[in-house]
Amino acid sequence: DPKIIQKPKYLVAVTGSEKILICEQYLGHNAMYWYRQSAKKPLEFMFSYSYQKLMDNQTASSRFQPQSSKKNHLDLQITALKPDDSATYFCASSQDWGSGAEQFFGPGTRLTVL
């Protein structure tokens, strides 16, 4: 059974719209992350959370807002979508935030903005 679930697997949106990417982990981890992989760019860190609190934000745009309703959930809301937001978004989790614990990645949500 998959331990990190991301929904949906594929998402198509129009410019200017808003979407929410879902992430749930069933590993009992306390830290969760979002990364983005755009075409021809390295995988890029976006946010990290520990016990539902924001620890690090490397995303310049406020259009990207993580939302954590439960410890094992970290959704990503993206508003005013642009074609440049097209990418695969990966959620990850680790046992703890600062201990060097292994980060495990979900299968990703591929977002295409037209």
Place this chain on the structure above:
Amino acid sequence: QQKVQQSPESLTVSEGAMASLNCTFSDGTSNNFRWYRQHSAKGLEVLVSIFSDGEKEEGRFTAHLNRANLHVSLHIREPQPSDSAVYLCAVRNAGAKLTFGGGTRLTVRP
């Protein structure tokens, strides 16, 4: 800011021949390095993590770290066609942020 570069961009080897992948980084104070594998349209699978200079083996995968030379490598022993994938080097910085290289696309020919 940590920068991570991988080489080569693509590599083709024959089944059973050793595959060697390279990764250089800019900040030698990091002490947490990982190699991941990414099959097409799938998530990342961690292969080996290394935290001190020297060698770390996980099955057919061996990582070598030399922080003085700002270099970490991955060697795959007896690669199989199912090992064909993109291999990503990642360096953990302050906090829990991973900085990734651009990847090496490995193709293993039967």
